[in-house]
């Protein structure tokens with residue numbers, strides 16, 4: 406597997422959040438946004454004429470809070486929410502999560518170290534602080550979903566999530582790629598988890614590049630080691646795009662003479 410190539414001025418960037426832009430932390434609220442990340446994303450957004458989006462399992466409002474004052478086009482909750490480049494919000498009608506929430510809360514009340522994250526259209530049960538409870542969490546959440554066709558279980562990094570069926574990161578990226586300023590551009594998607602695999606498939610089917618962050622089997626064609634390597638790659642991308650912009654401006658000045 407190779408290192409990722411750098412994007413050209415005709416690229417679109419799709420970026421996962423946890424484990425990609427920020428390092429994994431013990432709890433969802435404990436993540437640290439690296440210094441310099443937000444200004445870097447602002448520069449990339451300008452250089453790519455707005456074609457930079459966040460694609461995450463987190464709710465859109467939570468991502469906005471971590472990345473303030475930046476408000477990028479964003480797919481949240483694995484695509485159940487999507488804010489397009491014009492600021493329009495597309496939301497999946499919420500499924501009935503009562504049973505799932507009750508089961509998650511009951512388990513968290515019985516076992517130290519379990520944490521329930523209630524999102525708008527999903528529920529996540531985190532066991533990072535009690536990894537020995539993985540099977541118990543999977544079984545309990547699987548039983549709470551049962552045969553309900555409206556819900557789907559996702560097994561991420563030390564987390565079992567229940568989200569609406571029929572949404573995933575690949576579908577969200579595909580929707581962005583049908584709209585300005587993303588359409589017609591070569592898409593790159595960087596992500597670290599199994600939930601990012603649908604995104605890798607979609608960008609690669611559009612002639613783009615999937616970038617897996619960290620170890621693990623993947624269909625992505627490129628890999629980097631860590632969120633700090635993603636940060637370095639984004640900096641190199643910014644530097645390369647600045648040079649390309651200057652070259653393009655010089656060419657058009659000459660052509661105008």
Ligand SMILES: O=P(O)(O)OC[C@H]1O[C@H](O[C@H]2O[C@H](CO)[C@@H](O)[C@H](O)[C@H]2O)[C@H](O)[C@@H](O)[C@@H]1O
Nearest residue numbers: 422423429430431432433461462533562563564
């Ligand atoms: O799609 P992502 O942006 O990668 O979001 C996936 C989930 O990330 C968060 O949980 C994960 O990160 C936490 C902080 O590092 C960590 O404590 C937890 O173990 C991870 O599973 C977030 O809380 C979830 O809502 C996201 O779906």
